[in-house]
Structure formats: structure tokens, C-alpha cells
Amino acid sequence: MSQATAFQPLLDAGKKLEDELVRFRRDLHENPELSMEESETAAKVAERLRALGYEPKTGVGGHGVVAELVGAKPGRTIALRADMDALPIAEESGEPFSSKRPGVMHACGHDAHTAMLLGAAALLAQQRERIAGSVRFLFQSAEEINRGARLMIEQGVLDGVDEIYGLHNLPTLAAGKVATRYGSLMGSVDRIEISLTGKGGHGAIPDQSIDPVVAASAIVMGLQSAVSREISPFDPVVVTIGSLQAGDTYNVIPHRASLVGTIRTFSPAVQASMKERVTRLAGKIAEAYRCTASVDYTEMTPVLVSADECVAHVVRTVEQAIGADNRVEAAPTLAGEDFSLYLQQVPGCFFWLGSGPREGAERAYGLHHPKFRIEETCLPLGASLLAAIALNRLQ
Structure with a gap:
């Protein structure tokens, strides 16, 4: 069986979760919470994790939520991270599920990241017998003010972790595409x-x-x-x-x-x-x-530098799952991300997931824009890729 064929059941399973992930993401989008105020979001995440059979720990690094999946065999521990906070921006997207909270908006897509990681947790729960090791899910608060990762690290979320992976949606990259880069990806x-x-x-x-x-x-x-x-x-x-x-x-x-x-x-x-x-x-x-x-x-945060071995692993997994023609080289950016603090502690990789219109379609609004929107087809793909990255590392 080829690797591409081996990943197809995971991609298909992710696709079946699409409606659920869209509903969850839209609920978060309608009810955004600023950094260090994500109590409702955290409660919804914890509730969903419990429904999947996890025993989440809440209140980590502010309103962070942590859950762990222990595989059928011993092995390494891989962490997957998503951020949950919104921005002090008045929404102008025109979406029917626009923010109900004046002056607060998910203009960076952290609602989508949260939904994707919950999807990965659901997919990996079905693969426990194939996992040699553990997967730790980190739902982080306060990324936008560069506090959440530091607080979570101080509370030990990386203890015993061998590698960490994360993604960020990119509305200027077409949905269905992934962008990776060796070395420095984002600025201090x-x-x-x-x-x-x-x-x-x-x-x-x-x-x-x-x-x-x-x-x-x-x-x-x-x-x-x-x-x-x-x-x-x-x-x-x-x-x-x-x-x-x-x-x-x-x-x-x-x-x-x-x-x-x-x-x-x-x-x-x-x-x-x-x-x-x-x-x-x-x-x-x-x-x-x-x-x-x-x-x-x-x-506040260092340069985001992914480990070469971990980037190579993401590249292999992405190309095996969705084809080499759907992976591109990421351009460097001086925008910052506190995921860089995790990477100072353990090796890992951060990459871009396309969330914009298909190539040739209308121009997308960028991150932090009041008219920011995403193509929600990226949700099941992001969930499947996060799950595949962990699963491929723990077999």
C-alpha cells in the first residue's frame, strides 16, 4: 500500500467531520474572546474533549486547555498546538455568523485553529491502537499579546514532549495548499x-x-x-x-x-x-x-526557527497526503508568533495552511483585517494533516 493511499482513510475521516468542525468554528466566531478572557471558549473546548473520551486539564497558562492521548504502545510524546484568542477589531466581513461582540473579532482565524485541533483529537482517538507513544493537545490562550505560550511553558506543558507541531491559516494562500520553510519562518x-x-x-x-x-x-x-x-x-x-x-x-x-x-x-x-x-x-x-x-x-518573542528534521517530516507527510504540487515554499515574514517559544525548548515545525479562495478567484483580505474570511474547506484538511503528522511520527 502506498503512503498516499495509507493517508486517504484519514483524509476521508476528516472530511466526514467537516460539518461538525464548521459548526464549532462558527460558534466561536460569533462569540470571540480577547486574550486572557477566553473562559467560554475554553469551556467549549473542554466539553468537546470530554465527549471524545479525553480528560482535559483547564486553566493552564490563563485559560489554556491540555489533553493527552496515550497510545497502545510506549514511545515518544508529540505535542500539537492551537491558539484560541480573538482581536480588538470591529468585524466587517459580512458573514451571517459575524461577531456578536462589538469591537471583538476572530480576525486571525484562531477559531479555525481551535476547531482543527479538536478535529485532530477526534481523528487520533480513533487511531489509538496504531500509536506508539502519546499525543498532547495544547489549546493556548493569549497568543495575540505574546503571553500564552510563555505561561503554558512555565506550567510544564512541554514536560516530556519530544517534538511540537503547529499551523496557522493563511488567507493569501489558496485552500488546499500548504507552505513550509526550513529555518527561520517568522520574525522576533x-x-x-x-x-x-x-x-x-x-x-x-x-x-x-x-x-x-x-x-x-x-x-x-x-x-x-x-x-x-x-x-x-x-x-x-x-x-x-x-x-x-x-x-x-x-x-x-x-x-x-x-x-x-x-x-x-x-x-x-x-x-x-x-x-x-x-x-x-x-x-x-x-x-x-x-x-x-x-x-x-x-x-517578547524570539525568531521562529523550525528544526530541519521536523520540517522534513512535515514536508514528507504533506506531500504523501495531498501531493507535492500542493506544497509550496513559504516566504519569510516579520510577523511574530509565540509558538517560537515552544521551539526554543523542543524541536518542532510551524507551517502555513491555505485558507484563501482558490487560485484565480477574488482577492482575499489578510490576517487582522476587519473583512478577514476563510474558506472553511481548510478545516477538515488542517485536522487531518495535524493528525497525520503526529500519527506518522508515532508508528
């Missing part, structure tokens, strides 16, 4: 907060003041030199100031100003160098404008 995420102190005064008498707004403007521009003149052009870096706040009215020079932003890199070495660089530049530029600066630099 750091947060910077710069507080400036000058000397407030009348807007008409600037010589008697020290203007922190001018200093802040110079820092915004000066930080770009960290990219253009201090880092190799072959090492991608993005420095974005997303908030600059100062003053309350038109004719007053404020006493203080604050800047908040993010830094993304694609190299662990470059990420490690950015704190010193930002602190130095902000401090020296502020000094040149007679202001003082304090910098709060937080490294």
Missing part, C-alpha cells in the same frame, strides 16, 4: 517604550522651554538609522513607532512625550543587539535636544 517581536522629559512652556516662547516633541520627532527618524546604517542589508529589521503622544493643546509646549513601538528582526543575533542600539540612539538624540530619555525595552 520586541516592544519599546521611550519616555522623554523636557521643560514645558508657552508655545510662543520656545527659547524658555525644552521641547520634547521636537526630540521625539528626531528619535523617530533617527531610529531608522539603526536599520539603514548599523545593520547589514541582508538582515531584515523593522522599527515601527506606533504611538507618539505629547501635550493636550495647540499653544503649549508639553513637559513630556512618550513613544511606543515594535522592533522585528529575522536573526536571533540581530535581535540580541537591538536593545543597546535603541537605548543608545534614543538617549544621545534626546541629549542633543537637551531632553532626558528613559527606554523600556521588552523582548
